[in-house]
Amino acid sequence: MIKTIDISKTFKIKNKEIKAVDDVSFEIERNSTGALVGPNGAGKTTIIKMLSTLIIPSSGDALVNGYSITKEEKKVRESIGLVTVSERLFYYRLTALENLIFFASLQNLSLSDARKRAKEVLEIVGLSEWGNIPYMKFSTGMQRKLALARALITDPPVLLLDEPTLGLDPLSARMFRDLVRRIGRDKTILLTSHYMKDIEELAEKIILLKKGKAIAEGNKDNLKNYLGKVIEVEVNEYPLTLGKYVVQTSTNYYILRIPEKELDELKDYRVIKEEEPSLEDVYIYLIGDVEDSARLEAVRRGGWGGRWG
Numbered sequence: 001m002i003k004t005i006d007i008s009k010t011f012k013i014k015n016k017e018i019k020a021v022d023d024v025s026f027e028i029e030r031n032s033t034g035a036l037v038g039p040n041g042a043g044k045t046t047i048i049k050m051l052s053t054l055i056i057p058s059s060g061d062a063l064v065n066g067y068s069i070t071k072e073e074k075k076v077r078e079s080i081g082l083v084t085v086s087e088r089l090f091y092y093r094l095t096a097l098e099n100l101i102f103f104a105s106l107q108n109l110s111l112s113d114a115r116k117r118a119k120e121v122l123e124i125v126g127l128s129e130w131g132n133i134p135y136m137k138f139s140t141g142m143q144r145k146l147a148l149a150r151a152l153i154t155d156p157p158v159l160l161l162d163e164p165t166l167g168l169d170p171l172s173a174r175m176f177r178d179l180v181r182r183i184g185r186d187k188t189i190l191l192t193s194h195y196m197k198d199i200e201e202l203a204e205k206i207i208l209l210k211k212g213k214a215i216a217e218g219n220k221d222n223l224k225n226y227l228g229k230v231i232e233v234e235v236n237e238y239p240l241t242l243g244k245y246v247v248q249t250s251t252n253y254y255i256l257r258i259p260e261k262e263l264d265e266l267k268d269y270r271v272i273k274e275e276e277p278s279l280e281d282v283y284i285y286l287i288g289d290v291e292d293s294a295r296l297e298a299v300r301r302g303g304w305g306g307r308w309g
């Protein structure tokens, strides 16, 4: 189980304070998978870092596998496996197996036990045949699987995965998701991702973050029901506030994919189709804001003209 209780983190750079995480509370039940979703800078990685005891919260606390991240750091570390993409996780010249044996031996395993466990985790992630290949020859997909293998060495009850499919091609990402699903049956997992496919397929609970705050939470059906139907419409003009719903721009018309409940914001429109919402629709509705719309519009048009404001 993972439970955050009014957790906050403020970074100070010179005289400026950045509230990266602002009073966030959520719970991921034991042996289920949760996902933190939100734009760049929303605070996802900061939460993962606090849960893995790499940084200390400014206030609040969290329980990981029942242990407090502020009072029982050692127990928390023993309970988690962490997969991130931002650091150099392995020795480039060592083989996959040598790397894993090295990390397993750091867990107080004898050399023969470390070797045994390294082979087991390689097998779990489907890299057995590649054990004797140096890490530097690994593709991004293989590197990510090896990172997962490393996180599994101690068979931790909790896995924290920070953007685990970043940079993977669609097939590798699909295989990685399948692996996470298989491993996740008896683990509590919290992941972050910008890919709605990851969230759609893996997360039983979704926490939407924006500017450090949790702005919505639920399973995908709750969130989709909350949004209601989406309608694709063709319009000649639209108010700036609806810019985030534009999916296609032509010389003399726009196509918007807009929640039904916001349709009356439009003056004239021609309905193209009506659909159940996707998670991406929910994300755009809850996360995209007016500043984003203005930015998007500027990029589309290469300027600032031709719309209501």
Ligand SMILES: Nc1ncnc2c1ncn2[C@@H]1O[C@H](COP(=O)(O)OP(=O)(O)OP(=O)(O)O)[C@@H](O)[C@H]1O
Residues within 6 Å of the ligand: 011, 012, 013, 018, 019, 020, 038, 039, 040, 041, 042, 043, 044, 045, 046, 047
């Ligand atoms: N060590 C740090 N020192 C100062 N500011 C930081 C530090 N780490 C993160 N921040 C700031 O905190 C905010 C949240 O960052 P964080 O990396 O948690 O966002 P994120 O949601 O993971 O974004 P991304 O999707 O880009 O990975 C950002 O404004 C970031 O610049």
